[in-house]
Amino acid sequence: MDPAAAAAASTAATATDALVQELFVADGPVDRPVRLASLVAFQGDHRTLTERDLTRIAAALVEAELRRTAHPGVIGALARTLHSLGTIDLDDVRAVRLGPEAFARHLAVAAPDAGEGLAPDEARLHATLREAVAAHILRFLTLRSRFLAAAEDAAFEERYAQDIVAAHDHLTIYGIDLAHSPDSWPLDAAYLSLETETDGGSPSAPAEQALAGRERVLLWGVAGAGKTTLVQRLAVSVARGDLPAPLEGLRGRVPFVLPVRRFRHDSNSNHDNNGNSHHDSHRNGFPEPDAFLSAVRYPHAAAQPPGWAERVLSDGRGLLLVDGVDEAPEQERERLREALRELPARYPGNVWLVTSRPSAVRENWLASERFTELKLSPLSRDGVTAFIRCWHEAARQDITDRADLDRLSGYEETLLDAVRITRELGRLATNPLMCGLLCALHRDRRGYLPRGRKALYDAALSMLLERRDRERAMLPPDGIDLPQEPKIQLLQKLAHWMLVNGRSEMDRATAVETLGRHLPAIPHAARQGGPEEIYRHLLNRTGLLREPTPGSVDFVHRTFQDYLSARAVVERHDFDFLIDHAHLDDWEEVIRMSVALARPDECGYLLEGLLAARKDARPVHARHRKLLAAACLEHATELDPEVRSRVHRYTRDLVRPTSLEAARALGWIGPIVLEMLPDPSGVSDEEAHRLAVTATSIADDRAIDYLVRLRDRASWAVRAQLAGAWRRYDTDRYADEIIAHLDARELDFPVSDLEELRALRRLGGRPCVQIAGAFTPEQLTEGLVAERLAELWLAYDLGEDLDLSWLAAFPRLHTLRLSHRNAEVTGVPEGVQVIVTGA
Incomplete structure (x- = not known):
C-alpha cells in the first residue's frame, strides 16, 4: 500500500x-x-x-x-x-x-x-x-466498556504469552543432533548469561543486572554476540513470569518482540534479461501499537481486542524489544529513530530495549531520549569456558553409548586447551555464534579445527550441508539427494537476492520464484524436483534456512547470509557492485568476506576501489571506505605488496582519532590497526586517552605490546582505561605488563574472576578494588589483601547475601560502594562509609 x-x-x-x-x-x-x-x-x-x-x-x-x-x-x-x-x-x-x-x-x-x-x-x-x-x-x-476491555484483554494476553513462549523458547545450537529437533535446544538449557559494559566507568556486568531498573536501553553487539538471544530470553522470561531476581521489576509486563527486518511490505522485484534484480518498494517505518502484531506476522494478530496494544502501552505495561536497527536500510534509520523518540514520550512507563550492530548507529543515537547505551562484551575467558561446557553438556543429552560419551568428554577438554593456547582460535572464540561453530566443527572433525575465518565458514557449510546426513547414513526423506556444491549455489542465489534488495528476510513466494529462475542452470538440482520441492529440501535439510513466520524465510544467522552473499559476488566478479555500496555499514561483513574469498588480483582491484576518490562522495563515506580497506587486509591471503603499502599510506592519518567515538570506531578494524597507530610517547594526555580507547577495543593480546607504551601515564583517564580492559587479555601477562605498572592513586582496579583476584593478590593487592564478578565472602576475604584495601566497590548483585559483616576482615577499609539494588545491606562495620550508586 x-x-x-x-x-x-x-x-x-x-x-x-x-x-x-x-x-x-x-x-x-x-x-x-x-x-x-x-x-x-x-x-x-x-x-x-x-x-x-x-x-x-x-x-x-x-x-x-x-x-x-x-x-x-x-x-x-x-x-x-x-x-x-x-x-x-x-x-x-x-x-x-x-x-x-x-x-x-x-x-x-x-x-x-x-x-x-x-x-x-x-x-x-x-x-x-x-x-x-x-x-x-x-x-x-x-x-x-472498561469491563469488556479488561476481560477480553486478560483472555488474549494469556494466549499471547503462551504463543511467545512457543515461538521463542529455543536456540539453534550448531552440530548437536537431537532425535526430534536437529538444530534447536530449549532456551533454558542452552542460554548463557551475557556480559555488558558501558563507557561511563562502570565495570562489566551480567546483562540481566545491567538492564535492571532501566526503562530505555540501546544495546550494541557485533554479529553473533547474542543480541537476539537476549531478546528471546527476556520475552520468554516475562511471558512465563519466571524472572531472575534482578529483573523482578518486569513481572506483569507484556512483551512485544519487534524485529526491525519485518517493518516492511513485501517487496516487488523485477528482473532484467541477465537475471539481475531491481528493487522498488515502499517500506513502512515503525508500526503504530495496534499494528505491532500484524507487522511481525504474529499468526493470531486479528484476534487481539480492539485497542488492546494501545491500552497496554497507555497503562505502562509494555516491554518493547526492538531487535536489529542495523537491519533497516540506512536511509530509513532516521525515520526509525524519530519513532523511538516519539513513542516512549507518548507512552511513558514502558520498558524499551533496542538492539543494533555498533556500526549501524552513532554514539548517543538515542541519548536525548534518555536511552542508556550498553554494549555486549566479547565472551571473557570464563564465558568461553562456560559456553564450551554448556554446548557439550547439551550434546551429551542425545548420546547413550558410553564410548561416545567418553570421546565427547575428551573433545571438550582438548577444545578448552586449544582456545586457551592457540591465539588464532582464541581470537575466533569471542561470541556465542563463533564458539558454537568451533564446538560443532571440533566434534564433527574428531578434534581437528580449521584455521582462519574463511576456513571456519567453509568447514561449517560442509558440516551443515553434507557431512552430517552422510555420516549418519541418513537416507534423504524427501527423495532429493543434492551434493554440497549445488546446495551452496542455490543458497547463494537467495543470499544474493537479499543483498541486492537490502533485506535479511524474504517472502517465501519470492524465494521459490528465485530458485525457479536459477534451477535450469543447475541441472543436478533441476532433475530432482521443481522450485517448490527444492525450496522445501533446502529449508528442511541444510540447517541454514528457517521460516520465522508463515510466508517468510531467512537465514538462521545473518553471518551465513553475508558469507554466501560474498561467495555469490566473487563468483560473478561483481566487485564494482561491492565498491559502489562500500559506504553502507551493513555491507562491511560482505566486503571483508569477499576479500577472503577473492583471488590476489581481485583483492587488489577491490582494495584499490575502496581507496579511490569518488565524485560527490561525502567525506565521512570516503573515510569509511579507507578504514574498511585497512580492515580487509588481515583477510587477504595473498596480496600485491604495493597494494598493501598503499592501503597503509592512505589510512595512516586516519588512525589518529579526534573524538572518543572515532577512537571506538577504529576497534572494528581489528589487530591490523595496531600496526598503524602512532607512537603515543609524544602525544597529549587527551590523545593518549583516545589511543588507549582504540587499542583496548581490540581483544587480541598483541594490543598489550602497544598498551605498554601508555602504562606510565599520570592521566587518570588513561590509567582507568587500561585497568578496565584487563578482562580482555591473558590474565597473568596483562597483570605483569600493565596492571603492575599503573599508578594506583584514585584508581579502581577491576576484578571479574578468580584468576584476576589471585593475580592482584600476587601483585600485593591495591587500595581501591572494583569487584565486577560474583564472588563468595570467603573468596574475597582470602583473595583481597587486607592490609592494603581501603575502598571496595561491590559492583555485582548481592542477591540474598546482604550481610556484610565479613568486611570486618579489612581493618583499613573506609569506603564501600554498592549498587542501588543492594542498598538494604546489613552488618557493615562501624566507620565504613557506604555510597550507593545510581541506576
Whole structure:
C-alpha cells in the first residue's frame, strides 16, 4: 500500500468509527455486560435517531467503506441490517467474543429480508459491507466498556504469552543432533548469561543486572554476540513470569518482540534479461501499537481486542524489544529513530530495549531520549569456558553409548586447551555464534579445527550441508539427494537476492520464484524436483534456512547470509557492485568476506576501489571506505605488496582519532590497526586517552605490546582505561605488563574472576578494588589483601547475601560502594562509609 492509499484507508476507518458511534447512546453501564438492544439510539427512552437517520448513516457508511456511492437498494439493505441491532438477543460481551464474521451472521439472521430484491453482485456487496460494519461495531463496544476491555484483554494476553513462549523458547545450537529437533535446544538449557559494559566507568556486568531498573536501553553487539538471544530470553522470561531476581521489576509486563527486518511490505522485484534484480518498494517505518502484531506476522494478530496494544502501552505495561536497527536500510534509520523518540514520550512507563550492530548507529543515537547505551562484551575467558561446557553438556543429552560419551568428554577438554593456547582460535572464540561453530566443527572433525575465518565458514557449510546426513547414513526423506556444491549455489542465489534488495528476510513466494529462475542452470538440482520441492529440501535439510513466520524465510544467522552473499559476488566478479555500496555499514561483513574469498588480483582491484576518490562522495563515506580497506587486509591471503603499502599510506592519518567515538570506531578494524597507530610517547594526555580507547577495543593480546607504551601515564583517564580492559587479555601477562605498572592513586582496579583476584593478590593487592564478578565472602576475604584495601566497590548483585559483616576482615577499609539494588545491606562495620550508586 502506498502512502496515499494508507492515508485514505486510515481516514475511511476513522469516518466509519464515528458513524458507528452515532448508532448507540452516549451513556450506559461500562462495568458489566449490557444488552445491545438497550444501547442502540433508535429505540427506547433515549431515542435520538429516526428511520431516516438510519438510512443517512447507512449511505455514509457505504461511502466511507467503498469511497463511492452505491445503489439505493444496497443502502436500504444496510439500513435494515443496522435496525436489527435492536432485536438481537446478545450482550456486548457475547457479541465481542463471537468475532466479526459470526457477529455479521447474527445480523443476517436477525434481518433475513434485508437484502430482498438485490441483484447477485449487490447482495455480495451488502454482505461485505455487513461484515465490515460488524467489525467496527465490535471495536466500538470494546472501547466503550472498561469491563469488556479488561476481560477480553486478560483472555488474549494469556494466549499471547503462551504463543511467545512457543515461538521463542529455543536456540539453534550448531552440530548437536537431537532425535526430534536437529538444530534447536530449549532456551533454558542452552542460554548463557551475557556480559555488558558501558563507557561511563562502570565495570562489566551480567546483562540481566545491567538492564535492571532501566526503562530505555540501546544495546550494541557485533554479529553473533547474542543480541537476539537476549531478546528471546527476556520475552520468554516475562511471558512465563519466571524472572531472575534482578529483573523482578518486569513481572506483569507484556512483551512485544519487534524485529526491525519485518517493518516492511513485501517487496516487488523485477528482473532484467541477465537475471539481475531491481528493487522498488515502499517500506513502512515503525508500526503504530495496534499494528505491532500484524507487522511481525504474529499468526493470531486479528484476534487481539480492539485497542488492546494501545491500552497496554497507555497503562505502562509494555516491554518493547526492538531487535536489529542495523537491519533497516540506512536511509530509513532516521525515520526509525524519530519513532523511538516519539513513542516512549507518548507512552511513558514502558520498558524499551533496542538492539543494533555498533556500526549501524552513532554514539548517543538515542541519548536525548534518555536511552542508556550498553554494549555486549566479547565472551571473557570464563564465558568461553562456560559456553564450551554448556554446548557439550547439551550434546551429551542425545548420546547413550558410553564410548561416545567418553570421546565427547575428551573433545571438550582438548577444545578448552586449544582456545586457551592457540591465539588464532582464541581470537575466533569471542561470541556465542563463533564458539558454537568451533564446538560443532571440533566434534564433527574428531578434534581437528580449521584455521582462519574463511576456513571456519567453509568447514561449517560442509558440516551443515553434507557431512552430517552422510555420516549418519541418513537416507534423504524427501527423495532429493543434492551434493554440497549445488546446495551452496542455490543458497547463494537467495543470499544474493537479499543483498541486492537490502533485506535479511524474504517472502517465501519470492524465494521459490528465485530458485525457479536459477534451477535450469543447475541441472543436478533441476532433475530432482521443481522450485517448490527444492525450496522445501533446502529449508528442511541444510540447517541454514528457517521460516520465522508463515510466508517468510531467512537465514538462521545473518553471518551465513553475508558469507554466501560474498561467495555469490566473487563468483560473478561483481566487485564494482561491492565498491559502489562500500559506504553502507551493513555491507562491511560482505566486503571483508569477499576479500577472503577473492583471488590476489581481485583483492587488489577491490582494495584499490575502496581507496579511490569518488565524485560527490561525502567525506565521512570516503573515510569509511579507507578504514574498511585497512580492515580487509588481515583477510587477504595473498596480496600485491604495493597494494598493501598503499592501503597503509592512505589510512595512516586516519588512525589518529579526534573524538572518543572515532577512537571506538577504529576497534572494528581489528589487530591490523595496531600496526598503524602512532607512537603515543609524544602525544597529549587527551590523545593518549583516545589511543588507549582504540587499542583496548581490540581483544587480541598483541594490543598489550602497544598498551605498554601508555602504562606510565599520570592521566587518570588513561590509567582507568587500561585497568578496565584487563578482562580482555591473558590474565597473568596483562597483570605483569600493565596492571603492575599503573599508578594506583584514585584508581579502581577491576576484578571479574578468580584468576584476576589471585593475580592482584600476587601483585600485593591495591587500595581501591572494583569487584565486577560474583564472588563468595570467603573468596574475597582470602583473595583481597587486607592490609592494603581501603575502598571496595561491590559492583555485582548481592542477591540474598546482604550481610556484610565479613568486611570486618579489612581493618583499613573506609569506603564501600554498592549498587542501588543492594542498598538494604546489613552488618557493615562501624566507620565504613557506604555510597550507593545510581541506576
